[in-house]
Amino acid sequence: MSNIAGFCYFLSNCWANYTQVLPKTITFVACNVNIVGFFIPYQKPTKRYHIRTLSITFQKSNMQQIATAQRLQTVEEYYFSIKLAQIRQMNEAGKAVINLGIGSPDLPPHPSVIAALHQTAQQSNTHGYQSYTGIPALRQAMAAWYWRIYGVELSPDKEILPLMGSKEGIVHISLAYLNPDDTVLVPNPGYPTYTSASQLCQANIVSYPLLAEQQWQPDWAYLEQIDLSRAKIMWVNYPNMPTGANANLQLFEKLVAFAHQHQLLLVNDNPYSQILNPSPMSIFQVDGAKEVALELNSLSKSYNMAGWRVGMLCGNATALQNVLKVKSNMDSGMFLGIQQAAIQALQLPQTWQEQQDKIYTERRQKAYQIVATLGCSHDPQQTGMFVWAKLPDSITNATQFVDHILEQAHVFITPGSIFGSEGSRYIRLSLCSTAETFETALQRIQQLL
Numbered sequence: 001m002s003n004i005a006g007f008c009y010f011l012s013n014c015w016a017n018y019t020q021v022l023p024k025t026i027t028f029v030a031c032n033v034n035i036v037g038f039f040i041p042y043q044k045p046t047k048r049y050h051i052r053t054l055s056i057t058f059q060k061s062n063m064q065q066i067a068t069a070q071r072l073q074t075v076e077e078y079y080f081s082i083k084l085a086q087i088r089q090m091n092e093a094g095k096a097v098i099n100l101g102i103g104s105p106d107l108p109p110h111p112s113v114i115a116a117l118h119q120t121a122q123q124s125n126t127h128g129y130q131s132y133t134g135i136p137a138l139r140q141a142m143a144a145w146y147w148r149i150y151g152v153e154l155s156p157d158k159e160i161l162p163l164m165g166s167k168e169g170i171v172h173i174s175l176a177y178l179n180p181d182d183t184v185l186v187p188n189p190g191y192p193t194y195t196s197a198s199q200l201c202q203a204n205i206v207s208y209p210l211l212a213e214q215q216w217q218p219d220w221a222y223l224e225q226i227d228l229s230r231a232k233i234m235w236v237n238y239p240n241m242p243t244g245a246n247a248n249l250q251l252f253e254k255l256v257a258f259a260h261q262h263q264l265l266l267v268n269d270n271p272y273s274q275i276l277n278p279s280p281m282s283i284f285q286v287d288g289a290k291e292v293a294l295e296l297n298s299l300s301k302s303y304n305m306a307g308w309r310v311g312m313l314c315g316n317a318t319a320l321q322n323v324l325k326v327k328s329n330m331d332s333g334m335f336l337g338i339q340q341a342a343i344q345a346l347q348l349p350q351t352w353q354e355q356q357d358k359i360y361t362e363r364r365q366k367a368y369q370i371v372a373t374l375g376c377s378h379d380p381q382q383t384g385m386f387v388w389a390k391l392p393d394s395i396t397n398a399t400q401f402v403d404h405i406l407e408q409a410h411v412f413i414t415p416g417s418i419f420g421s422e423g424s425r426y427i428r429l430s431l432c433s434t435a436e437t438f439e440t441a442l443q444r445i446q447q448l449l
């Protein structure tokens with residue numbers, strides 16, 4: 001018997017001695033040990049009870065026995081969460097891995113943005129809970145930004161809901177609109193969160209192909225022949241991640257018409273429009289879009305504020321109220337300093353964006369060299385903060401290929417397969433490392449090949 005079991009046996013005997021009302025047999029559970037005992041009551045002379053132990057078994061902890069919700073069985077740990085753990089281990093073993101995987105900007109926000117946070121944080125009356133819909137000045141700055149960047153007019157009071165990042169927005173929208181077995185249309189390849197948020201709502205996911213030969217526009221023939229009777233949400237993401245493809249007005253018009261025809265909530269996820277993109281677009285540039293569409297936007301990539309968690313949901317006032325019902329039960333507003341900093345960022349002149357683009361352009365040239373060295377091909381028209389490249393025919397498995405590069409060259413590249421089956425012949429490189437780091441990565445890969 002282990003010490004724990006012995007201790008439990010002792011405790012059970014003490015308990016038996018001092019308890020007045022007893023069943024004949026008991027199960028005593030403590031410290032993962034299950035003791036089944038039999039009581040022998042003695043009436044006289046001691047009036048004490050004794051316990052005979054019948055069995056001692058070890059059991060799972062209570063926490064392991066509590067079943068998780070079924071919805072949790074539908075999702076897996078995020079690919080990057082697993083991969084980053086592996087990279088951490090490799091770094092601890094002295095391998096100095098170059099991570100070209102995740103799109104988290106390495107550059108800082110503009111100094112005035114940091115100053116706004118600092119100034120607000122220094123005041124004594126800025127630390128309380130904030131409104132669920134953000135301060136009016138933030139919504140006004142977001143509306144002014146939409147007008148300046150896209151020529152789109154939005155009501156700051158009704159058509160803008162500040163968010164703590166657009167990823168949360170994807171989950172809020174899903175929770176606000178999806179019942180189990182509703183159908184959700186998600187792009188393939190696409191950002192995995194559209195799928196996982198839908199899975200958490202136990203919705204039925206239809207992954208619609210984007211066609212490489214048509215600049216990654218949806219496969220309309222596929223969409224026209226599937227059963228859309230229970231379809232509720234259609235996710236689109238232009239400029240597209242991971243492919244870097246851009247939309248045009250005709251595509252947005254077609255999507256809005258499709259949403260009207262099938263009574264779908266069309267959501268354009270638009271966090272990349274400010275990066276290496278000469279013609280930023282919004283779905284609201286299409287007439288009638290506000291009747292069927294919402295748009296997510298974010299300061300994460302545009303203003304190097306990924307860790308700050310600021311984004312926005314724009315569009316139809318009724319839809320925003322529905323999303324607010326979810327959101328207001330989940331967070332308690334965004335820290336005022338972050339809101340003031342976001343206002344500052346949204347007012348930065350276009351020259352700041354141009355400076356960022358200059359840095360990304362240099363990095364992208366290096367990334368193009370890396371993919372060429374790996375025998376991949378790429379579309380030089382692509383936008384955004386990644387390089388998306390097609391593997392040569394000689395490589396049959398993207399995941400094995402990137403694992404090989406990680407293990408042998410200590411350079412981490414994302415396999416396109418994590419974005420869906422249509423990405424399985426591709427790899428994605430993030431531009432969030434310095435040009436020097438890209439140069440080192442290039443040299444390591446050249447040595448490997």
Ligand SMILES: Cc1ncc(COP(=O)(O)O)c(C=O)c1O
Pocket residue numbers: 103164165166167168191237241269271297298299300306310311
């Ligand atoms: C397509 C897409 N949408 C949304 C997000 C989430 O951005 P945010 O930081 O605003 O939550 C990302 C982040 O990588 C993304 O790639």
